Amino acid sequence: MKREILDRLLAAKADAIPAALVTDLNSGLQTLVFEDTVHGGFGLEPDLLDEVRRRIRQDRSGMLVDPQDEDGFRLFVHVHNPAMRLLIVGAVHIAQALAPVAALTGYDVTVIDPRGAFATEARFPGVKLNHLWPDEALAELKPDVRTAVVTLTHDPKLDDPALIAALRSPAFYVGALGSKRTHALRLDRLRDEGLSEVEVKRIRGPVGLSIGAVTPAEIAIAIMGQITCVRRGETHPC
């Protein structure tokens, strides 16, 4: 890999800009493809360039083969997308376990809590903290299809605005901590707020896979397991 390509790739990753490194496995030449620009060692036909950009959007690395080409044309597309995000609402005890478990899983974690005593650097070393009210925080952070949102406060004043914002976003996972009874009451409140049945049914609650989790770390594993299942488990119930 040429240093110039490497440096451009590292800069894109540092700035959370989606990119694909395309390698011609026959020659070793490489080209870096972005949504609007291309840099590098060889040119790509417009249809191939479109396909590479489609792969970026699908987050799908892999070989790109041209069946028309009998010379054994072989391109490898390596998609480098920004990390998946997890927005945790509530800087509570379970969040202290969930944040590192999610980080280990490769997620870019933000803990949202307007209560200054909870969302402190001492309780969440190295974790991004957001002290806005949850609906304002979500308006700022804009959950997308690569974002999971989990509410943990048990306080409807904080959880409900976050859930309403999350359910109206394309977030791929929305989970809420609370017992079955708490969750039923929550759904009634959200319906009263005008959310549809389809919207409220998107909430995973009680949150997490049913593995009998008791401690904060176990609950964190149950939640991260469920997020992983929703993301990866195409055929499994989560």
Add this chain to the structure above:
Amino acid sequence: MNDTLMADNIVEQAAAWRTAGRRVALATVVSTWGSSPRPVGSQMAVDDRGSMAGSVSGGCIESAVAHEAAKTMEDGEPRLLSFGITNEMAWEVGLACGGQVQVYVEAVE
């Protein structure tokens, strides 16, 4: 916590080793068949001191890849390696993992 476990940052590790003056090779899984243990795009960086970061399988073929990576660091030539049941090393490195995997090894300039 181990940073190389936490995210997809093997390219960063390779660049850091290179900047420190070491010779570095980067191995990337480019295709898989069957039940290969790591997905396409998984990477491992190797330097000329034998340091390794990341992985291209569940530990099945890393030492074989590191061996080939040393050759790439030496001659600068990329290599496309195939591992699996059709490979002569199958009984040695393939059976424990199952599946087949192709790994592209390149030098970091």
